[in-house]
Amino acid sequence: MELQVTTLDGKSAGKVELADDVFGLEVRQDLLHRMVRYQQLKAMAGTHQVKHRSDISLTGKKFVRQKGSGGARHGDRKVTQFRGGGRAFGPETRSHAIDLPKKVRALALKHALSAKARAGDLVVVDSVAQQEARTAGLRTAFGKLEWTNALIIDGTEVDKNFALAARNIPHIDVLPVQGINVVDILRRQKLVLTKSALDALEARFNKTEKVSA
Known part of the structure; x- marks a missing residue:
């Protein structure tokens, strides 16, 4: 697959050949769904927790005699039916993360790139x-390129001035190539890759294929 390379000024900078096994796949929605679910569950904090009966700081003394009171038989006031008592079957701190094989994650990223x-x-x-971190100039350039909602992936290190200028522009995300992921790709309309990011992605996938082979 051949794609035109552009500059931030909107000028042509040649062409680049994209690997068909990365950018030319028949998109599988089931893989993308599995990967999005994997990322979202992994990102959940899971810190919700209630106090159970053993966590309540109250006396454990029996507060009413077993028989003859005319009411129900009770032990202490830490039980769930009393105000201030513990809660039964409430949520506890835990991880919501699920497992997903590394090969499936790599394949899902390929399908996200192919979808774009x-x-x-x-x-x-x-x-x-x-040359300098100027948000106004970068916003104007993005307007000419029609990048109103975009994820921009740079090389191993994002240009400092570009990152500073772009961080205040709404609906524009900037990441190094190591941070590329399916959720961020799908949540933005445009996916912008620098040539250095493209080279790093191809090297990454070639390395994964050699390891799996």
Whole structure:
């Protein structure tokens, strides 16, 4: 698959050949769904917790005699039916994360990249390096390129001036190539890859294939 390379000024910077086994796959929605669910469950805090009967700081003394009171038989006031008592079967601190094989995660990322390529929402830019961190100038450039809702992936290190200028622009996310993930790709309309990010992705997938082989 061949794609036009552009610059932040909107000028042509040649063409690049995209690997069909990464950007030309028939998109499988089930893989994307599994990966999104994996990421969202892993991100859940899971810190919700209630106080159970053993966590309540009250006396354990029996407060009413067993028989003859005319009411129910009770032990102490830490039981669930009394105000201030413990709660039965309440949530406890736990991890919501589920397992997903590494090969499936890598394949889901390929399908997310292929989905953007098939929809025409994949853009390859020559470089995003900036001489100075000016948000106004970058917003104007994004407007000309029609990047109103985009995820921009740079190389192993994001250009500092570009990151500073872009962080105040709404609906624009900037990540290094190590941070690329399915959820962020799908939540933004455009996926913008620098040439260095593209090279790093191809090297990453080639390494994964060699290891699995």
